[in-house]
Amino acid sequence: xxxxxxxxxxxxxxxxxxxxxxxxxxxxxxxxxxxxxxxxxxxxxxxxxxxxxxxxxxxxxxxxxxxxxxxxxxxxxxxxxxxxxxxxxxxxxxxxxxxxxxxxxxxxxxxxxxxxxxxxxxxxxxxxxxxxxxxxxxxxxxxxxxxxxxxxxxxxxxxxxxxxxxxxxxxxxxxxxxxxxxxxxxxxxxxxxxxxxxxxxxxxxxxxxxxxxxxxxxxxxxxxxxxxxxxxxxxxxxxxxxxxxxxxxxxxxxxxxxxxxxxxxxxxxxxxxxxxxxxxxxxxxxxxxxxxxxxxxxxxxxxxxxxxxxxxxxxxxxxxxxxxxxxxxxxxxxxxxxxxxxxxxxxxxxxxxxxxxxxxxxxxxxxxxxxxxxxxxxxxxxxxxxxxxxxxxxxxxxxxxxxxxxxxxxxxxxxxxxxxxxxxxxxxxxxxxxxxxxxxxxxxxxxxxxxxxxxxxxxxxxxxxxxxxxxxxxxxxxxxxxxxxxxxxxxxxxxxxxxxxxxxxxxxxxxxxx
Numbered sequence: 001x002x003x004x005x006x007x008x009x010x011x012x013x014x015x016x017x018x019x020x021x022x023x024x025x026x027x028x029x030x031x032x033x034x035x036x037x038x039x040x041x042x043x044x045x046x047x048x049x050x051x052x053x054x055x056x057x058x059x060x061x062x063x064x065x066x067x068x069x070x071x072x073x074x075x076x077x078x079x080x081x082x083x084x085x086x087x088x089x090x091x092x093x094x095x096x097x098x099x100x101x102x103x104x105x106x107x108x109x110x111x112x113x114x115x116x117x118x119x120x121x122x123x124x125x126x127x128x129x130x131x132x133x134x135x136x137x138x139x140x141x142x143x144x145x146x147x148x149x150x151x152x153x154x155x156x157x158x159x160x161x162x163x164x165x166x167x168x169x170x171x172x173x174x175x176x177x178x179x180x181x182x183x184x185x186x187x188x189x190x191x192x193x194x195x196x197x198x199x200x201x202x203x204x205x206x207x208x209x210x211x212x213x214x215x216x217x218x219x220x221x222x223x224x225x226x227x228x229x230x231x232x233x234x235x236x237x238x239x240x241x242x243x244x245x246x247x248x249x250x251x252x253x254x255x256x257x258x259x260x261x262x263x264x265x266x267x268x269x270x271x272x273x274x275x276x277x278x279x280x281x282x283x284x285x286x287x288x289x290x291x292x293x294x295x296x297x298x299x300x301x302x303x304x305x306x307x308x309x310x311x312x313x314x315x316x317x318x319x320x321x322x323x324x325x326x327x328x329x330x331x332x333x334x335x336x337x338x339x340x341x342x343x344x345x346x347x348x349x350x351x352x353x354x355x356x357x358x359x360x361x362x363x364x365x366x367x368x369x370x371x372x373x374x375x376x377x378x379x380x381x382x383x384x385x386x387x388x389x390x391x392x393x394x395x396x397x398x399x400x401x402x403x404x405x406x407x408x409x410x411x412x413x414x415x416x417x418x419x420x421x422x423x424x425x426x427x428x429x430x431x432x433x434x435x436x437x438x439x440x441x442x443x444x445x446x447x448x449x450x451x452x453x454x455x456x457x458x459x460x461x462x463x464x465x466x467x468x469x470x471x472x473x474x475x476x477x478x479x480x481x482x483x484x485x486x487x488x489x490x491x492x493x494x495x496x497x498x499x500x501x502x503x504x505x506x507x508x509x510x511x512x513x514x
Contacts, residue, residue, distance in 0.1 A: 060198040064088055066114060066172050067102050067190020071127065075181040078321040082130035082173045084121050087161040088195060090168040095158025095203075098194040099142055100150040105187050110175040110322055111250075114142035114191065116161075117169040130173055131320060137171040138364040139341055140206045142191060143330055145250055147282035154245065157334040158200040165203065177322040204245075205336030209260060209303045210328035212367065213348050216254065216316040220309045225327055227261075230301040230343035233396040234361030238297040238337055245293070246285040247273035248330035252322055253280050254307040260329050261406075263300040268406035272301060273329070285332075295333070300400060301343070303329050342367065345398045348374055353386055359398035366394040 007019060066085050073079070088094065103109060117137040141159060142151075153159065161167050172190055211228040249258045259274035273286040305327035309316055316325050341363045349358040352374070360367050366389060373385035389395035 061097070061194055061196040062088070064193045064195050065102070065190065066170065066193065067188055068127065068172065068174060069188055071187050073105065073108055073176050073178055073182075073185040073187055075178060075183045077177065077179055077181070077323075079176040079178070080129060080131045080173060080320065081176065082128055082133075082171050083126055084117075084124040085170050085172065086120075086124070087168055087170060089197075090162045092197060093163025093165050093199060094161050094195045094197055095200050096142070096153070096161065096193050097158050097196055097200070098150065098152045100192045101144050101148065102188070102190050102192055104189050105176075105185060106146070108176050108178055108182075108185060109187070109189050110177045111146075112144040112175070112189065112191070113140060113173045115139060115171045115173060116141045116167045117171060118166065120169045121171075124169075130171070132368070133171065133173065133364075135365040135368065137169070138368070140208060140330060140364075141167075141170060142193070143206070143248060144191070145248070145283040146280065147284040148248075149284075151285070153200075153204060154334075156200055157202040157204045158196070160203040160336070161195065175320070175322075179322075202334040203336040204332060204334045205338075205341070207331045207333060207340065208328060208342040208344070208364070209301055209331060210250075210326070210344055211303070211305065212318060212344055212346055214305075214318060214325075214327065216307050216309050216312075216325060218309055218312045218314055218316070220307070222256070222306055223309060224306045225304060226347070227302045227304045228327070229345045229357075229359065229398050229400050230303070231345070231359050231396070231398045231400065232298045232300050233398070234340065234343045234359060235295075235300065236298045237340060237361065237393075238295075240335075241297070242295050242333045242335060242337065243293055244272070244288045244295050245332040245334070246287045248283070248285050248328075248332070249273070249275045249278065250283060250326055250328040250330065251278055251280070251305055251307070252325045254309055254312070254316060254325055255280060255305065255327075256308045257306040258327070258329070259304055260331075261302040261304075263302070263401070263403045264296060264298075266401060266403050268403050270406060270408075272331075302400070303327070346370070349386065349395070352379075352382060357398040358395050360389075360394060361396055362389075362392075362394035366392075370395075 068081065068083055071081060101112070115133055115137040116139040117134070118139070119136045121134065121136075161170075174187075174189060176187075178185070207230075209228070209230050211225050214225045216223050247260065251258060255278040257274075257276055258278055260272040262269040262272045270289075270292065273288060275286065307316070307325060316323075318325060318327075340361060343359065343361055344367075345357055345359040346367075347357070349370070350356060360370075369385055370389065373382045376382070386395065
């Protein structure tokens with residue numbers, strides 16, 4: 001599948017919210033590939049379920065499809081559907097080295113996520129509603145949103161499954177949006193992944209940043225969330241530096257701009273990543289500069305989102321529906337740190353219980369514990385949940401350290417003027433007219449006319465050089481030896497700057513007969 005974006009009708013430089021669109025096309029394979037696909041396959045191969053590798057790529061790699069099959073999209077605005085998958089060869093560790101999206105209904109698939117499960121489901125299911133995930137299946141492993149199509153991981157890392165990775169089951173979640181409540185839509189979307197037994201050096205992970213509690217007032221053309229801090233009290237738990245690969249910004253249809261700032265030892269660094277013109281339909285990854293992608297324990301990250309709510313007449317909240325909003329940055333990195341899947345500040349803790357700002361340094365499952373307690377509206381339940389989360393280290397204080405703001409450094413140097421003086425005579429040699437012998441041009445191989453003098457080897461300025469002879473004079477200089485008879489009493493002697501063609505004896509002979 002290939003994405004295309006279009007804009008039309010207002011000139012080549014048009015960028016706006018009208019007269020534009022996007023489409024996805026299936027590019028046809030080569031003829032021999034079509035013929036191979038149409039050829040009969042062995043019955044055993046056709047019977048292989050989608051949860052196992054289907055095709056052998058080489059001696060160590062296979063393709064594995066994780067997708068829904070013949071699902072009828074419900075005729076309702078928002079639906080979350082899931083399916084459980086056992087990983088291929090669960091007793092052996094493998095790495096996912098590449099994934100590609102399988103997308104059949106791009107207008108109705110809002111996003112897709114593969115969650116890693118820390119324990120097998122009690123009863124694996126082919127299809128079930130999953131607005132809230134099972135607490136055992138909440139670690140983000142693979143994510144897709146409109147605008148992305150595939151991911152090929154670096155050669156030194158992979159997404160770990162099976163064996164000692166502890167991940168033997170995954171759950172595919174697809175968020176369908178059907179605002180017109182169309183009926184009869186059938187879908188088979190999901191992912192096709194390449195898995196290999198040739199393990200890479202590092203396991204990869206996803207660190208989730210962003211805000212979990214905000215309210216967007218209606219009619220606001222530019223509403224910015226409170227900056228959300230991933231504090232040093234969380235990142236200080238990292239056992240070693242990690243390499244950041246890409247940022248995956250995610251908002252919904254009101255999103256306009258998003259950025260993540262980076263702080264270290266009291267100094268703000270260049271931004272981790274930013275989207276100055278967010279578009280829900282084009283949420284592809286923002287790759288992080290490889291020259292500065294090493295994140296150190298104790299570094300801090302601050303994520304900020306801005307929305308345009310002029311189209312709304314009611315308050316917009318955080319939520320799962322397409323018509324709610326989100327503010328997340330999914331940062332892909334390695335090596336994976338299992339204890340730090342999510343790093344985000346939460347205002348609701350200090351708002352309800354008082355005290356300093358707090359942040360979650362844990363997983364989505366522990367954040368859900370707090371959300372359940374918050375919805376109970378029972379103060380004693382919230383206090384007990386708070387105490388439990390603090391004791392496990394999932395909830396920590398979140399106060400940003402004072403830092404010097406980052407100031408972009410733009411080069412003020414201008415191009416140096418051409419050198420003058422002695423630099424004119426330094427190599428490479430000057431133009432052929434003034435170069436010392438041997439001259440580079442064949443035209444100057446003959447001795448120069450007497451009136452042309454060679455300039456001094458070093459001149460204070462190009463303007464101080466004698467004027468070179470006319471090109472036409474060089475092509476046909478007067479040659480006295482070739483004249484058969486001198487002209488009789490020329491009116492004036494020839495000068496260095498005579499006309500291009502000096503008078504010849506033949507043209508002067510008629511004047512003598514007169």
